[in-house]
Amino acid sequence: MKLNQSFKIVIYSFLLIFFISSCKSSEQESIASDKIISVQYPETYELANIILALTQYGKIDVGEVRKDFDYYNKVMKYFKPVMNHSLLDSVNYSRKKWEDYLSFRTDSYAFEFDENNQLKRKINFYTNKGFQPFDNHLDLINDFVKKSKFRDFFKQNKAYYTAVSDKYEKTQYLNEMREFLIEEFGEQYSIDNKYNVVLSPFVYRMNCHRNIDSLTVADFITIPDYVLSDTISINKQNIATSIHSLFTEMDHGYVNPTTDKFKELVNKNFDAKLWDNKSGYNENGGFGVFNEYMTWGIYDIFLQKHFPNLADEVGLYWSFQNDSRGFEYSRLFTQQLLMFYNTKKEDETIKDLYPKMLEWTSEVQKNLSKPEIISPKDVLITNLSEKTKINISFSEPMKKSDTITVKLQDRKFSKAFIDLNAIDNNLKWSTNGTSVEFEMSLNNKLVPYYLQFNWWGTKHPLISKKGVLIKSAKYFKITNENPEK
Numbered sequence: 500m501k502l503n504q505s506f507k508i509v510i511y512s513f514l515l516i517f518f519i520s521s522c523k524s525s526e527q528e529s530i531a532s533d534k535i536i537s538v539q540y541p542e543t544y545e546l547a548n549i550i551l552a553l554t555q556y557g558k559i560d561v562g563e564v565r566k567d568f569d570y571y572n573k574v575m576k577y578f579k580p581v582m583n584h585s586l587l588d589s590v591n592y593s594r595k596k597w598e599d600y601l602s603f604r605t606d607s608y609a610f611e612f613d614e615n616n617q618l619k620r621k622i623n624f625y626t627n628k629g630f631q632p633f634d635n636h637l638d639l640i641n642d643f644v645k646k647s648k649f650r651d652f653f654k655q656n657k658a659y660y661t662a663v664s665d666k667y668e669k670t671q672y673l674n675e676m677r678e679f680l681i682e683e684f685g686e687q688y689s690i691d692n693k694y695n696v697v698l699s700p701f702v703y704r705m706n707c708h709r710n711i712d713s714l715t716v717a718d719f720i721t722i723p724d725y726v727l728s729d730t731i732s733i734n735k736q737n738i739a740t741s742i743h744s745l746f747t748e749m750d751h752g753y754v755n756p757t758t759d760k761f762k763e764l765v766n767k768n769f770d771a772k773l774w775d776n777k778s779g780y781n782e783n784g785g786f787g788v789f790n791e792y793m794t795w796g797i798y799d800i801f802l803q804k805h806f807p808n809l810a811d812e813v814g815l816y817w818s819f820q821n822d823s824r825g826f827e828y829s830r831l832f833t834q835q836l837l838m839f840y841n842t843k844k845e846d847e848t849i850k851d852l853y854p855k856m857l858e859w860t861s862e863v864q865k866n867l868s869k870p871e872i873i874s875p876k877d878v879l880i881t882n883l884s885e886k887t888k889i890n891i892s893f894s895e896p897m898k899k900s901d902t903i904t905v906k907l908q909d910r911k912f913s914k915a916f917i918d919l920n921a922i923d924n925n926l927k928w929s930t931n932g933t934s935v936e937f938e939m940s941l942n943n944k945l946v947p948y949y950l951q952f953n954w955w956g957t958k959h960p961l962i963s964k965k966g967v968l969i970k971s972a973k974y975f976k977i978t979n980e981n982p983e984k
């Protein structure tokens with residue numbers, strides 16, 4: 500989701516107790532501290548998320564509200580008697596009204612119930628300047644709380660909320676993140692600062708970080724599926740992937756202030772217009788774009804330290820994701836940052852690498868280009884057989900890898916990831932790397948097929964000689980002029 504960069508430039512603070520030993524993946528001793536990272540499940544925040552989940556938009560949008568888990572079903576059943584409450588029509592937002600949706604959801608954190616069970620604002624905190632939908636609907640919300648008996652419901656489910664908070668805290672490497680960032684950037688905040696992680700299982704997109712007051716900041720974050728499930732096994736790959744959401748919010752508190760110290764170099768050496776494709780972050784001289792590239796690249800360094808056997812695979816998947824957000828050179832940028840980090844002097848830190856990275860961006864951006872598939876464009880019409888030949892042409896030379904991973908889907912929506920190679924698929928590159936051909940076994944009865952590149956599950960991507968990925972999730976349709984019925 501694109502968010503205004505003003506949402507991102509914030510002051511972070513981290514207060515922690517001791518490391519959670521069960522999540523420790525390195526032998527390094529934990530740094531004891533009297534600071535606390537507070538994982539919270541606030542009543543008013545859950546109220547807002549339940550209200551939004553009950554709206555028509557909340558029910559039909561596939562990505563806004565998490566569904567298909569036991570607690571969601573319990574909420575739908577309990578609040579069925581108030582499904583026609585006028586509040587639900589009034590706050591029935593949409594993707595286009597995402598600022599209203601996000602503000603309604605997150606502003607609720609600034610409220611509390613008084614002795615008369617009425618909602619009152621306790622903090623002068625607003626998610627998004629110019630939007631205050633929670634305040635505007637306060638009378639209706641109070642009426643909804645009363646008629647639905649929301650507070651009774653919240654009390655009945657306290658054990659569930661506590662279990663979710665505890666499991667989140669034990670699996671998300673909160674303290675390891677903080678120690679890593681302090682080591683690389685230095686301590687940024689005073690002992691009086693507080694950092695809160697705010698949870699609701701309904702939040703499925705739009706993670707955000709906000710200043711709450713002069714001493715408190717909070718991340719409103721998505722919870723991984725395995726935290727909410729007793730059946731999903733928790734493994735290292737799940738954790739390495741899921742901690743990305745919090746890490747890339749948390750490290751802005753270190754990245755952004757450091758970038759501010761190198762403003763002149765950024766202005767001189769980083770042309771955001773060349774690195775950005777409609778991400779929504781190209782504001783204030785392009786600092787937002789640079790900060791996003793750094794933020795996601797530093798996550799890969801953290802992976803390398805704590806998940807060395809998974810770092811390449813998980814980092815690649817998130818590069819696909821970042822590409823889809825408009826940061827088309829994420830993989831290129833990250834690989835260069837990793838190279839500088841892995842060859843740095845022992846006493847150097849990420850902060851010390853800023854001048855090197857900016858010198859590099861100044862040079863590489865002179866010839867930045869995004870490789871494209873120029874043939875077939877959208878549809879390939881061919882004769883299907885046990886050895887269907889497919890030829891793909893590119894706009895520029897590609898790395899001639901021995902293996903290419905593709906996702907194949909047929910008309911019955913059966914999906915499979917296939918590693919194409921010379922032995923099994925007669926994979927052949929042209930001399931200059933501008934085309935590749937291979938063979939696949941395709942059943943004429945299952946057309947059309949869809950062949951997709953560079954998305955989650957792809958271990959061997961299409962990537963140019965310059966180190967730039969083909970557009971994430973790029974696909975084309977394969978069909979036959981006379982398919983069998």
